[in-house]
Amino acid sequence: MVSKIYCRQKAAVKALVCRGKVENNDLVGSDSGELNNDSSRKNLAVFVSGGGSNFRAIHEASMEGLVNGKVTILVTDKPGCGGAVYAREKGIPVIVYPRRSSVPEGLSTSDLVTSLRKYETHFILLAGYLKLIPVELVHAYPKSIINIHPSLLPAFGGKGYYGIKVHEAVVASGARYSGPTIHFVDEKYDTGRILAQRVVPVMASDSAEELAARVLHAEHKLYVEVVVALCEDRITWRPDGVPLIQNKGNPTLYY
Numbered sequence: 001m002v003s004k005i006y007c008r009q010k011a012a013v014k015a016l017v018c019r020g021k022v023e024n025n026d027l028v029g030s031d032s033g034e035l036n037n038d039s040s041r042k043n044l045a046v047f048v049s050g051g052g053s054n055f056r057a058i059h060e061a062s063m064e065g066l067v068n069g070k071v072t073i074l075v076t077d078k079p080g081c082g083g084a085v086y087a088r089e090k091g092i093p094v095i096v097y098p099r100r101s102s103v104p105e106g107l108s109t110s111d112l113v114t115s116l117r118k119y120e121t122h123f124i125l126l127a128g129y130l131k132l133i134p135v136e137l138v139h140a141y142p143k144s145i146i147n148i149h150p151s152l153l154p155a156f157g158g159k160g161y162y163g164i165k166v167h168e169a170v171v172a173s174g175a176r177y178s179g180p181t182i183h184f185v186d187e188k189y190d191t192g193r194i195l196a197q198r199v200v201p202v203m204a205s206d207s208a209e210e211l212a213a214r215v216l217h218a219e220h221k222l223y224v225e226v227v228v229a230l231c232e233d234r235i236t237w238r239p240d241g242v243p244l245i246q247n248k249g250n251p252t253l254y255y
């Protein structure tokens with residue numbers, strides 16, 4: 001039965017390849033892109049727009065066996081970005097999204113959802129992806145899309161707050177602390193439920209670049225910790241809607 005489903009899905013992905021929708025060298029069947037037949041491991045779709053250091057941290061943790069999941073597709077609006085280059089080197093299928101006049105090979109949202117389903121995606125991880133995720137995709141993956149933002153939300157978040165702009169605003173504000181936030185994604189920028197944060201100091205002498213480097217280091221650790229918990233089904237929701245992470249060593253402890 002599984003083999004029949006697998007063949008059907010492989011044919012469907014081939015159809016998307018024929019329509020130039022999925023890069024041919026990333027066709028289903030590569031080690032990292034093969035449809036997952038290991039039912040216990042979670043399938044992760046990572047979305048990037050830039051260098052992809054968070055994506056690489058997650059992929060490396062997955063390859064080392066720290067994460068009960070694997071990166072099965074990389075989605076990007078910038079097919080030449082560092083994250084896409086890394087994905088191709090590792091044999092991970094790359095999907096371009098969204099379709100724009102400047103990027104005609106990009107998928108429509110409905111085609112993207114079709115691809116995500118064909119790859120049996122469990123979770124979508126935004127890691128430096130700079131486009132708004134449309135409500136159709138948010139609704140297609142309820143409580144299954146998370147994002148990392150390089151400030152302590154709700155401060156310094158929302159439209160216009162991305163990349164170095166965030167750290168420039170933090171330094172200019174005189175804030176003494178900053179740090180990464182991981183949150184569930186809703187239909188607006190950075191307003192989804194906060195799942196995890198880490199605090200780093202802002203030094204009086206910090207440039208935006210120095211602060212960015214300190215926060216990014218904390219991001220890599222935090223994102224891997226959160227993805228480990230996500231793939232071990234250790235996320236639970238408080239009655240008031242706040243998501244919590246169950247401590248691995250002490251299941252009665254949540255944070």
Ligand SMILES: Nc1nc2c(c(=O)[nH]1)N[C@@H](CN(C=O)c1ccc(C(=O)N[C@@H](CCC(=O)O)C(=O)O)cc1)CN2
Nearest residue numbers: 129130131132133149158159160162186187188189190
């Ligand atoms: N529906 C959602 N989509 C996305 C979210 C989200 O929380 N909900 N998070 C962003 C990531 N992000 C902050 O973490 C973010 C990214 C980009 C922007 C922004 O202002 N973008 C510019 C365009 C930038 C570009 O294309 O180079 C804009 O919209 O004018 C703010 C926050 C990912 N998607």
Ligand SMILES: NCC(=O)N[C@@H]1O[C@H](COP(=O)([O-])[O-])[C@@H](O)[C@H]1O
Nearest residue numbers: 050051052053054128149150162163
């Ligand atoms: N608002 C979204 C945003 O600013 N995201 C930030 O983009 C960077 C991507 O780095 P990476 O490509 O090396 O992971 C990260 O610092 C991430 O928090």
